[in-house]
Amino acid sequence: MNTVRLTVAQALVTYLSKQYSVADGRRRRLIPAALGIFGHGNVAGLGQAFDQLSDAMPFVQGRNEQALVHLASGFAKASRRHATLAVTASIGPGALNMVTGAGLATVNRLPVLLLPGDAYATRHQGPVLQQLQHPSEADTSVNDAFRPVSRFFDRITRPEQLLTALPAAMRVLTDPVETGAVVISLPQDIQSHAYDWPEGFFAERDWTIRRPAPDADEVDAVARLLAEAERPLIIAGGGVVYSGATPELEDLASALGIPVAETFAGKGAVQRKEWWQLGGIGLEGTPATNELARDADLVLTVGSRLTDFATASHSLFQHPDVRFASINVNVHDADRLGATGIVADAKRALSALTEAVTRHRPADTTAWQNRVRETAGRWAPVRAAALDPDVPFDRATVAGDVVPDTGAVLTQGQLIGLLQEHLRSGDTIVAAAGGPPGDLQKVWDATDGRHCHLEFGFSCMGYEIPAGIGVRLADPDRDHRVVSFLGDGTFLMAPTELVTAAQEGLPVTVVIPENHGYQVIHRLQMGRSGREFGNEFRYRTGPLDLESAKPARLEGEYLRVDLAGIATGLGARAITATTADEVRAALTDTRDHDGPVVIVVPVIPHADLPGAGVWWDVAPAEVSDSDTVARLRTEYEQGLTTRRWYG
Ligand SMILES: Cc1ncc(C[n+]2csc(CCOP(=O)(O)OP(=O)(O)O)c2C)c(N)n1
Ligand SMILES: [Mg+2]
Numbered sequence: 001m002n003t004v005r006l007t008v009a010q011a012l013v014t015y016l017s018k019q020y021s022v023a024d025g026r027r028r029r030l031i032p033a034a035l036g037i038f039g040h041g042n043v044a045g046l047g048q049a050f051d052q053l054s055d056a057m058p059f060v061q062g063r064n065e066q067a068l069v070h071l072a073s074g075f076a077k078a079s080r081r082h083a084t085l086a087v088t089a090s091i092g093p094g095a096l097n098m099v100t101g102a103g104l105a106t107v108n109r110l111p112v113l114l115l116p117g118d119a120y121a122t123r124h125q126g127p128v129l130q131q132l133q134h135p136s137e138a139d140t141s142v143n144d145a146f147r148p149v150s151r152f153f154d155r156i157t158r159p160e161q162l163l164t165a166l167p168a169a170m171r172v173l174t175d176p177v178e179t180g181a182v183v184i185s186l187p188q189d190i191q192s193h194a195y196d197w198p199e200g201f202f203a204e205r206d207w208t209i210r211r212p213a214p215d216a217d218e219v220d221a222v223a224r225l226l227a228e229a230e231r232p233l234i235i236a237g238g239g240v241v242y243s244g245a246t247p248e249l250e251d252l253a254s255a256l257g258i259p260v261a262e263t264f265a266g267k268g269a270v271q272r273k274e275w276w277q278l279g280g281i282g283l284e285g286t287p288a289t290n291e292l293a294r295d296a297d298l299v300l301t302v303g304s305r306l307t308d309f310a311t312a313s314h315s316l317f318q319h320p321d322v323r324f325a326s327i328n329v330n331v332h333d334a335d336r337l338g339a340t341g342i343v344a345d346a347k348r349a350l351s352a353l354t355e356a357v358t359r360h361r362p363a364d365t366t367a368w369q370n371r372v373r374e375t376a377g378r379w380a381p382v383r384a385a386a387l388d389p390d391v392p393f394d395r396a397t398v399a400g401d402v403v404p405d406t407g408a409v410l411t412q413g414q415l416i417g418l419l420q421e422h423l424r425s426g427d428t429i430v431a432a433a434g435g436p437p438g439d440l441q442k443v444w445d446a447t448d449g450r451h452c453h454l455e456f457g458f459s460c461m462g463y464e465i466p467a468g469i470g471v472r473l474a475d476p477d478r479d480h481r482v483v484s485f486l487g488d489g490t491f492l493m494a495p496t497e498l499v500t501a502a503q504e505g506l507p508v509t510v511v512i513p514e515n516h517g518y519q520v521i522h523r524l525q526m527g528r529s530g531r532e533f534g535n536e537f538r539y540r541t542g543p544l545d546l547e548s549a550k551p552a553r554l555e556g557e558y559l560r561v562d563l564a565g566i567a568t569g570l571g572a573r574a575i576t577a578t579t580a581d582e583v584r585a586a587l588t589d590t591r592d593h594d595g596p597v598v599i600v601v602p603v604i605p606h607a608d609l610p611g612a613g614v615w616w617d618v619a620p621a622e623v624s625d626s627d628t629v630a631r632l633r634t635e636y637e638q639g640l641t642t643r644r645w646y647g
Contacts, residue, residue, distance in 0.1 A: 003196035008159045008186070009049035011197050012115070015166050016086060017056035018202055021174055023082045023209040024244065030174065030207060031086050031113060033058045033473070035068040039090025040129060041117025045191020046088050060504065063496040065089040067466040069101020069181075071497065072112040074430065074467025076105075077453060078474035080242050081179060082209060084111040085470070091117040091188060092130025096142050100460065103149040106180035108265070108457035109238070111173040114150070114183045118143050121157045121187035128188070143185040151180035157187060159195035167205075174207040176242065176345070177330045211243070212329060214344035219352045221340050222300070222325045226353070227360035229298035231319070231368045232258045235281055235310065238265025239303015239328060239346045246271050248350035249302065253277075255354055257365060258300075259372045261289045263310050264437060264456035266303065268446030275373050277447065282310040284438030287613040288379035292372060294318045299337075300325045303346045306336045309456065313617035315642040324646060327353070338647015383443050386609050387417030389580035393607050401526050401606045404516075406558065408602035409579055412436075412513045413609045415601050416443055418580060419483065419511065422587040425449035426480040428471050432456065432463035434487035435520040436513070439609055461486075462494030468508040469501050481591055483509045488537070488563060489518045495566055501596035502571030508596050509587075510572070513603040516558040523608060528620045528636075530628035536605075537561070567598035574598045615639035 006014065019030040034057055038047045050059045062068040065087065072085035089095045095116035105112040119131040119141050127133050134140040147153050152172040154165040169182045226232060240249055246269060253260045253276050260270050261281035270277045278289045290312070293299070297319045304310060311317070314337075324339035327349040334341030342349045385391045393411045395403045410418075416439055423429060425448050431437040432455040446452040453471060455463045468484035475482070491512050501508050517536035525535055537559040542552030567574035573593055577586040583601055590597040617640075620633040 002199040004199055004202065005194055005196050007045065007049065007192050007194050008156065008162060009045040009191040010052060011159070011162055011195065011201070012166070012184070013046070013049045013053045013057050014202050015162070016113075017053065018204045019170055020204060020206045021082045021209055022206045026082070027206065028083055030083055030170065032083060033060060034086040034088060035060045035062050035071060036088035037062055037065055037068070037090065037094055039094050039117070041091030041094065041188045042088050042115070042186070042191065043090070045186065045188060046115060046117070048192075060500070062500050064494065065094050065097035066101045067462060067494060067497045069098050069112055069114065070104065070460070070463045071466035071470040073101065073105045073108065073110045073455070074453070074463070074470025075474045076110045076112060076470075077108070077455070077467070078428070078471040080244065081111055081176065083474075084113060084173060086113040086115055088115040089117065091119060091128070092132075092142060096145060099145050099149060102146055102181035102183065104455065104458040104460045104463065106149050106151055108455060109179055111179045112181050113169065113173060114146070114181055116143050116146070116183065116185055117191070118155060118185045118187040120189045122189055143183070146181070146183045146185070149181060150183045151178055152182040153185070154183070155185040155187070156190055159190065159193050163198075163201060170205075170207055174209055176210060211345035211348055212343070214342045214349040214352045218342040219349065219356045222327075222342055223353055223356035223360055225298055225323060225325050225340060226256065226300065226357050227362045230363045230365055231295055231297040232256070232365065233293060233296035233299050234258050234260045235263060235299060235301045235304055235306075236260055236266040236269035237263045237302060237304025240266055240269040243303065243346035245302070245347035245350050248347050248354065252350055252354045256357065256362065257369045259292060261285065261293065263304050264441055264454040267441060267444070267452040267454050271447050271449065273447045275376065278372075278376060280441040282312055282316060283612055283614055283616055284309065284441040285612050286379050286383070286442055287610065288375045290316060290612055290614050291375055297321060298323050298325065300327070301336070301339065302327045302350065303329070305333050307457075308617065311337070312614035314644055314646065315615045315639065317644070317646070318642070322646070382610055386413040387420065387443060389414040389417060393604060398606050398608070400530070403604060403606050404558075406516065406602060406605060407578070408604045410583070410601060410603055411607040412439055412515070412603045413443065414580065415511070415513050415583065415603055416440065418583045418587070419485070420445060422584070423450050423481065423483065426477065427451065428453050428475070428480070428482050430464050430468045430471060430482065430484045431486065432467070433459045433461040434490050434518070435608075436485045436487060438520070440485065442609055442612065461490040464490060465494065465508070465510060466497040468510070469497060469506055472506045472508050478507060481507070481509060483511055485511050487519070488512055488514045488516065488561070491563060492561070495570055498567060498570040498572045498596045498598070505595055507594055509590060510567070510596065510598045512563055512598065512600045514563060514600055515603050515605045517605065519605055523606070524618065528618055528632055530626065530632055563600045564598065567600075572596040572598045574600070576600045576602075578602055615642055617643070
């Protein structure tokens with residue numbers, strides 16, 4: 001056997017540079033680049049290897065390890081899971097910074113490859129700087145924290161373990177059922193060890209993204225349910241997008257006249273603008289979609305996990321005999337709500353289903369179709385008015401809360417209206433936490449390629465800017481603009497990857513609706529405890545005296561924070577735009593800017609879009625010193641009676 005002598009780190013990087021994914025006839029590099037921050041736990045091993053092999057594996061330096069994992073997730077999502085990036089970190093804090101990113105990737109079923117350093121395998125020189133000394137489990141390191149948030153974890157304590165660990169890791173990354181965070185933990189001494197690797201280990205290898213075929217009996221069972229249904233509804237999830245099943249979904253919906261609702265991950269699953277295209281469902285869905293969902297007698301879910309946001313904590317579907325059917329590549333998801341499932345790839349299952357329903361005589365759904373048109377027709381003008389910057393905001397619509405005068409003239413809805421006006425086919429808007437993802441889910445029109453990239457599996461503050469960079473790397477076409485839409489709280493938590501965008505000359509636009517607080521949580525708080533506490537960004541009414549019997553509270557003026565100043569300092573071109581015309585001009589003037597742009601838009605706090613009209617299981621305190629809490633608790637308990645068990 002011919003062998004090649006390389007260090008563990010050099011072998012790892014060489015191997016990664018030879019892996020390809022094959023999907024829909026396209027062969028591409030599975031891991032075309034690596035990201036990272038070095039410390040003593042990876043600089044001498046992986047750092048040396050990335051330097052030596054930088055032609056085969058470009059390396060991007062970042063600012064925060066968590067953000068780099070988000071960048072990889074954003075890249076993977078925009079690449080429909082056909083490619084991802086590797087991220088390396090040093091041991092201890094650098095490694096642990098990646099754990100949140102791993103959780104996000106795994107919850108959202110997005111492939112990312114994480115390469116944290118680890119404490120010495122040889123042990124005797126330890127404890128190394130930043131090593132955890134577990135009192136009773138001597139082989140535990142901080143990297144064991146990755147185990148519950150990753151889909152594959154291995155620690156390489158001998159070089160030859162790579163020979164089996166890496167193919168297993170690639171299999172998980174490219175498997176639509178298993179995929180998520182994959183962690184190869186690399187003790188710092190082992191990274192630099194040399195070994196004689198079989199030459200064949202470094203041959204190019206293809207990983208076909210599998211499309212499991214549907215079982216004919218399962219297809220027929222769902223076809224029968226569809227044919228019998230008088231009020232069918234389809235819920236499209238992320239699986240439709242990843243599978244590229246949009247045309248097949250549209251064919252089924254238009255052939256049978258079935259309305260299609262979308263989850264956060266499924267936003268944009270329908271690209272045609274038709275009467276049966278409903279948009280968002282559930283907690284941040286449209287009131288029209290939810291009204292229809294309440295009366296559906298058959299719900300066919302395609303490629304969704306059905307979180308509590310989609311089902312309104314199991315209170316949304318109220319038809320007494322509602323039945324569920326599903327298409328999902330993952331059997332656990334296919335079984336949700338006791339559904340009759342087709343465990344298969346969405347694209348293949350949908351086309352088989354469209355074919356199979358023709359063998360059944362369908363029920364008459366004319367009345368339901370008319371109802372869909374009428375209900376959606378009532379929502380359309382409400383949506384349009386909420387997005388129109390020329391329709392003045394009516395303060396009376398804000399129930400039980402004050403609308404402070406901050407000098408802002410636009411609502412967040414109107415700002416979304418202006419973004420909708422500006423973004424065109426091929427552009428992407430990214431959101432993950434705070435008010436932005438819910439508002440986009442409710443009103444964004446993602447048809448005709450106006451991509452809406454919503455991370456709502458983890459809804460992680462800090463995803464948006466690095467993910468925008470990831471989308472940019474996945475779609476380098478400079479005619480397409482990538483816009484990350486995030487709150488002021490989120491920007492303050494994690495603005496730093498703007499530096500990376502500036503360093504790499506990557507055009508991304510960050511739009512910040514400045515509303516002076518964690519306002520989406522303030523809204524929830526008003527509905528569950530009736531009083532602001534710790535969510536708005538306000539100065540303390542006096543000095544923070546920890547000895548005082550009645551300490552001053554966070555109830556003073558709004559904080560003065562210069563968001564545009566922060567952005568400028570991090571290397572972005574920054575603009576504050578207050579009026580509709582200023583926002584329009586800012587978007588147009590910066591559209592071709594070859595680097596990061598930050599547009600700060602003051603928006604009226606507490607001025608929300610129309611509600612979705614559904615219940616959510618977030619329990620107010622059962623006992624308290626407040627009549628308001630008692631009243632909200634009673635309302636909550638009334639909501640509890642609407643929750644159902646479906647199976
Ligand atoms: C990392 C992280 N921490 C906390 C939360 C809980 N959380 C969800 S939204 C939110 C407020 C976000 O504030 P901002 O970005 O200003 O958006 P707004 O709510 O004002 O629209 C918080 C704290 C979260 N989703 N992610
Ligand atoms: Mg905010």
